[in-house]
Amino acid sequence: MSEVLVVVEATKEFGVKKVTLEMLTLARELGTPSAVVLGGAGAAEALSAKLGEYGAEKIYAAEGEEIDGYLVAPKATVLAELVRRVQPAAVLLASSQEGKEIAARLAVKLENGILTDVVALAADGTATQVAFAGSTIVKSKVTKGLPLVTVRPNSLNPAPAAATPAVEQLAVSVSDADKLAKVVERVAEQKGSRPELTEASVVVSGGRGVGNADNFKLVEELADLLGGAVGASRAAVDSGFYPHQFQVGQTGKTVSPQLYVALGISGAIQHRAGMQTSKTIVAVNKDAEAPIFELADFGVVGDLFKVVPQAAEEIRKRK
């Protein structure tokens, strides 16, 4: 079977990201998964056990300052060389900013089609995408070149399948043309140990109804009790209640968790665009007419400052 290249997303803090495991699971249905690690020195070594656990038969690694010290151009160059050499059945990347950017450059280098935000990929290359804020389902195909797709996190359940991958170090010779955008500083701003927003299976979000930044503690408390990530509506972010990187919606992150809890969020189209493909939606809002209730599998019309603390207490009791 042909190789399927899976470009690994990982963080220093948490290692291999869940979307990578999802991609390896998907790749096993299309061919033989090979993981591609593009990162700093020693990156592959730290990730190889986990990648093997989910079926990577091989790991290609391109590491060092030449790769890591610049925005995506060097990564795309190395990946393009690898694709030309191994002629894979497909190339999968995460539908994150970086994944899409590497894929963008790869598509131009190879004059190859690209499909983003893919939620399923069949063996014949037919991809399923969700468009227009989850309102339209699209079937599409790359018609020039190989299937080059970016996979949306939480699209499938990652399943382990043990393999013992051999690591092949790729020669890294990056030209000056790929070193035009230099990363001079990386600043970590992690918010505790909560899961990453787009990958979390539970997301608890707060909106304008939360009232102020301090009250977001209530949202965080419920998120922690449910093992979830914290999100915020654009209204809450614009009002300065919570940082922008946690914004869910048309101009923020798109999430598709098992459970989405909307607290004090009216459910404007702007917000729905980022969360309406969630499996189960629960809402608390004092306005019985709020559009969020049109989506919610369970809705409580009431004061979130009474309902949420009571819910938190009830969860603690049951634990």
Place this chain on the structure above:
Amino acid sequence: MNIVVLVKQVPDSGADRNLRPDDNTVDRGSANNVINEMDEYAIEEALKIKEAHGGEVTILTMGPDRATESIRKALSMGPDKAVHVVDDALHGSCAVTTSKVLAAALGQLNADLVICGAESTDGRVQVMPHMIAERLGVAALTGARKLTVDGATLTVERQTEEGYEVVTASTPAVVSVWDTINEPRYPSFKGIMAAKKKPVQTLSLGDLGVAPAEVGFDGATSAVLEHTKRPPRSGGEKITDEGEGGVKLVEFLATEKFV
């Protein structure tokens, strides 16, 4: 500094949007077509740079005839002129071929700096800045929440999953911006009147030296095979809190095995 801002006309994301049943492209006929929201932040950033450092701001749009409305709207914010790439053969173009056309147009405009929105609200594909940069052989600084111009050196701060990165490049470069970067100005009455007289140059594929077969459905590198509307979600149970709302919420979560 010679700045070009990429502006895309998109169907209003605040209303119902559809693909056309005949060819699976975005249905612009039935939609309220507006400037892609993120592009307004790109225009604002360009105007701020011009105000601080001098130069000229040009709007570049690829799109059908009706995109003219969005171009005038963009000009009413203050840019100097616009270039509209319009050609019937472009209908059905994919991202890869669109980047080829935009790169060809930019090749004629001699921009020091190309600014665009980080994504469009219709496709949300986010690939255009890097595709264009790859074709032009210039730097791409994407997803900026802050942009500083110091002579020919550009510095951006960009949000990442873990925090933020500071990235630098020299002009010429492509910069894409998120809506956290500034607050776009509203067009003044004077701006709206002035926009009517500002030059809008139209360019065809012939003007750009791009063959029709390279673009549109013929040149596309991907194809939409079919599309279906997702059935709208229907609301489930809705209760009014009478002192037990929190407990009932958890009971629901328990039946769904989240607790």
